[in-house]
Amino acid sequence: MSLQEDLTSVQRRLDDLMRCVGRLDEHVGDSLDMRRVRADAGHLRESLALLQDAAPAAAGRQTVEMVTIPDAPYDRGLWADAEDEGLGSPHRHAP
Template sequence: MTASEIVELRRVLGQLRQCVGSLRSRYGDVASVQRLANDVERMDIDATELLDLDSTPRQREAPRVEREVVVVPDTPYDPKLWHDADDEGLGGYRHT
C-alpha cells in the first residue's frame, strides 16, 4: 500500500468509528450498534495486519503438509455388521 492509501484507510476508519459513536449516542448500546462497532474494530485489525504484511518479507511458497493416505478396501462388508440396523434411507425398518 502506498502512504496515501494508508492515510486514506485510517481516515475512513476514523469516520466510521465516529458514525458508530453517534449511533450509540442516539440508540444506545443495542445489538445492531454493537455489531457495527465490532465490524469497525475488525476492519481496523485487518488493516493493521495488511500494513504489517507490507512491512515484512513474504514467503514465496506455502509449507508442504504431509498427508496420510488411507486405503479403503472395495470388498463387501460383513453382513453381520448391519444386523438389526435401521434402513433409514429406504423408508422404514428392514427385517431379515
C-alpha cells in the same frame, strides 16, 4: 497513489467511521444491531492494522525471476539410481 498513501487514506476514513459509529451509538443505545456495527468496525480496524504491518514487507519483496524449462526430454542418466516412490528400488522386492 502509492501503497502508503492508500493505506493512510483508508486509515483516515476508518477513523471517520469510528467517530460516526460512536455518535450513532449515543443515539441508538446498546442494542444487538449496534453491538454488531461496533464489532464490525473494530474488526476493520484490526484488519487494517494487520495489513499496514504486512505492507512494508510486501512492498520490499523482490520479484521472482521466471525459469524456462525446455521441452527436450531429460537425460535418462539423471534417474539411473533413483527409487520409484512407494515401489522401492528396482533391484529389491517391494514390500
